[in-house]
Amino acid sequence: MPILHIDGDAFFASCEQARDPSLKGKPVVTGKERGIAASLSYEAKARGVKRAMPLFEIKKICPDVIILPSDYETYSLLSKRFFEIVRRYTPDVEEYGVDECFADITGLLAHRSLGEGGRHSYKGMAEHLQQTLTRELGFTFSIGMAPSKVLAKVGSKWNKPHGLTVITQDTISQFLEKLSAGDVWGIGPQTAAMLARYRIGTALEFARQTESWITAHLTKPHIEIWHELNGRSVMPLMLEEKTDYESIQKFKTFTPPSTDRAFVFSQLVRNLENACAKARRYGLAARGVGIVLRTQEFRHAGCEIMLERPSALPGEILLSLQAAFDMIYVSGTQYRATGVFLIKLAPERFDQPDLFGKILKALNVRKVYDAVDALNRKYGKYTVGLAASLKAQQFAQHEGERGDAPIRKHELFKGETGRQRLAIPMLSIKI
Amino acid sequence: MPSYSELLAATGLRSKNAVYKIVEKLKDAGLVDKDVQGRLIPGPRWNAVRLLGTVAAGWPSPAEEELLDTMSLEEYLIENKEATFMLKVSGDSMKDAGILPGDMVLVERREEARNGEIVIAEVDHQWTMKYYRKSGGTVQLIPANAKFSPIIPKEQLKITAVVKAVIRKY
Numbered sequence: 001m002p003i004l005h006i007d008g009d010a011f012f013a014s015c016e017q018a019r020d021p022s023l024k025g026k027p028v029v030t031g032k033e034r035g036i037a038a039s040l041s042y043e044a045k046a047r048g049v050k051r052a053m054p055l056f057e058i059k060k061i062c063p064d065v066i067i068l069p070s071d072y073e074t075y076s077l078l079s080k081r082f083f084e085i086v087r088r089y090t091p092d093v094e095e096y097g098v099d100e101c102f103a104d105i106t107g108l109l110a111h112r113s114l115g116e117g118g119r120h121s122y123k124g125m126a127e128h129l130q131q132t133l134t135r136e137l138g139f140t141f142s143i144g145m146a147p148s149k150v151l152a153k154v155g156s157k158w159n160k161p162h163g164l165t166v167i168t169q170d171t172i173s174q175f176l177e178k179l180s181a182g183d184v185w186g187i188g189p190q191t192a193a194m195l196a197r198y199r200i201g202t203a204l205e206f207a208r209q210t211e212s213w214i215t216a217h218l219t220k221p222h223i224e225i226w227h228e229l230n231g232r233s234v235m236p237l238m239l240e241e242k243t244d245y246e247s248i249q250k251f252k253t254f255t256p257p258s259t260d261r262a263f264v265f266s267q268l269v270r271n272l273e274n275a276c277a278k279a280r281r282y283g284l285a286a287r288g289v290g291i292v293l294r295t296q297e298f299r300h301a302g303c304e305i306m307l308e309r310p311s312a313l314p315g316e317i318l319l320s321l322q323a324a325f326d327m328i329y330v331s332g333t334q335y336r337a338t339g340v341f342l343i344k345l346a347p348e349r350f351d352q353p354d355l356f357g358k359i360l361k362a363l364n365v366r367k368v369y370d371a372v373d374a375l376n377r378k379y380g381k382y383t384v385g386l387a388a389s390l391k392a393q394q395f396a397q398h399e400g401e402r403g404d405a406p407i408r409k410h411e412l413f414k415g416e417t418g419r420q421r422l423a424i425p426m427l428s429i430k431i
Numbered sequence: 432m433p434s435y436s437e438l439l440a441a442t443g444l445r446s447k448n449a450v451y452k453i454v455e456k457l458k459d460a461g462l463v464d465k466d467v468q469g470r471l472i473p474g475p476r477w478n479a480v481r482l483l484g485t486v487a488a489g490w491p492s493p494a495e496e497e498l499l500d501t502m503s504l505e506e507y508l509i510e511n512k513e514a515t516f517m518l519k520v521s522g523d524s525m526k527d528a529g530i531l532p533g534d535m536v537l538v539e540r541r542e543e544a545r546n547g548e549i550v551i552a553e554v555d556h557q558w559t560m561k562y563y564r565k566s567g568g569t570v571q572l573i574p575a576n577a578k579f580s581p582i583i584p585k586e587q588l589k590i591t592a593v594v595k596a597v598i599r600k601y
Binding site: 081135138430 | 537541
């Protein structure tokens with residue numbers, strides 16, 4: 001049964017090159033607003049630029065580099081299109097990340113979207129898909145085709161960019177002997193180190209272990225990987241769109257760093273509002289909230305609070321959040337980022353009465369948030385929010401050069417606003 | 432109306448007797464009837480019931496049914512959603528085709544064009560939007576403005592997209 005893993009090549013940088021074809025063939029780096037490289041084009045990679053490298057360092061080794069602010073709106077639009085195109089070939093698609101997915105194409109050779117050319121083999125089908133993605137989206141993807149997810153992932157990484165690597169039951173060992181066990185998807189450094197102590201260095205040596213040895217020394221996730229490496233598919237594709245979150249986190253950096261207590265708190269509250277909005281969208285409520293403050297020296301302070309009742313209503317959580325913030329905030333310290341984690345999520349419900357009638361009040365607050373969500377949907381996010389996050393709204397998230405907004409946010413069409421734009425990616429070509 | 436053997440094939444049932452039972456039920460409900468030779472004909476209630484999705488009870492409003500045959504402006508303008516991008520026009524070389532500076536054009540990303548389509552292309556390292564004309568072996572890019580002359584690619588012609596619609600909001 002052929003499973004595909006399809007991986008966008010340098011996804012964010014490629015989105016930029018697709019949006020503006022004059023960037024093709026040039027070293028492009030995204031992440032201007034963060035001060036470090038978030039994604040880099042293959043041309044930048046060839047010049048020695050690495051991910052997470054500070055921008056000033058990049059300019060030294062690659063003076064003609066083009067540094068762009070992240071345009072997550074365009075990346076998200078193109079990511080959705082990527083999955084939709086794959087779904088033309090098979091309904092069985094697992095969206096694994098913004099830039100990668102798994103697809104099961106078993107038994108779909110006669111699919112009408114293929115035309116005559118693609119129908120002869122599964123490889124032909126994968127080639128057809130790869131060409132369609134490149135033609136319609138304007139950048140390349142690498143594909144691995146194999147009997148299992150773990151092997152398909154080995155395949156897509158094998159020959160980047162624009163590679164198509166087929167691994168069959170008969171050729172598994174040729175690939176795994178050249179791959180170290182630690183490079184297999186799902187085997188972390190801890191496990192790799194443990195395997196090394198038993199003189200298991202390559203993925204092939206790992207795959208060749210007996211089942212009794214594997215079950216005696218490892219736990220379920222790694223036993224599954226062992227099966228998958230041997231070509232036995234035991235990890236099903238997760239076909240549902242993810243609506244079931246264990247936790248939701250919102251973490252944001254701001255520049256310049258700040259010692260202003262009210263400003264830092266407002267950043268934290270904005271993260272709370274964003275996280276709660278996402279929880280409400282999925283009908284979830286949090287039993288606990290974690291907060292973290294990051295200083296300019298990358299030191300972290302954090303704490304966790306339990307809520308009296310599960311909630312996704314910032315107005316209800318605010319007082320507890322304030323108390324937690326007061327506990328960890330240190331005056332005079334320069335902070336650069338705040339984060340909020342909603343934890344122990346469960347379906348939101350209002351049917352458990354309590355002694356003090358809090359539930360009745362919460363029900364009313366919930367109605368307020370129905371209106372808030374409707375307003376923000378209609379007029380764009382942050383239209384209505386808590387006064388406590390106002391300071392975060394009043395200032396650009398990043399001042400100075402890092403505050404440059406992506407072109408999409410200021411090259412507007414009549415009727416588009418700073419808050420809401422058409423859900424179609426824009427080509428930046430001057431004609 | 433279908434024959435019994437056609438119904439047999441369509442339902443996947445094993446015997447005509449099973450088909451017969453279903454037909455009898457439909458007959459009881461007044462949906463079908465039999466003519467003198469026993470062939471199926473529409474019954475008195477044929478066409479009276481509108482099968483509309485999963486509307487379980489009540490009559491659908493006429494508007495609901497008629498609107499099934501309409502499309503949204505988005506569906507009208509965009510054929511291949513995944514390949515469609517928007518682009519802001521800055522020059523006036525296509526003004527006689529009704530495309531003015533500031534207009535939005537919806538373009539479909541592909542690398543080949545048919546004769547007469549308006550293309551977005553890179554010609555000898557310059558980006559342009561023009562009519563694509565191919566006659567014999569030569570390609571010309573034709574403007575829709577007397578002030579401009581047709582372009583004949585010398586070194587390179589790379590089509591990026593084809594214009595599918597122009598939108599101007601007042």
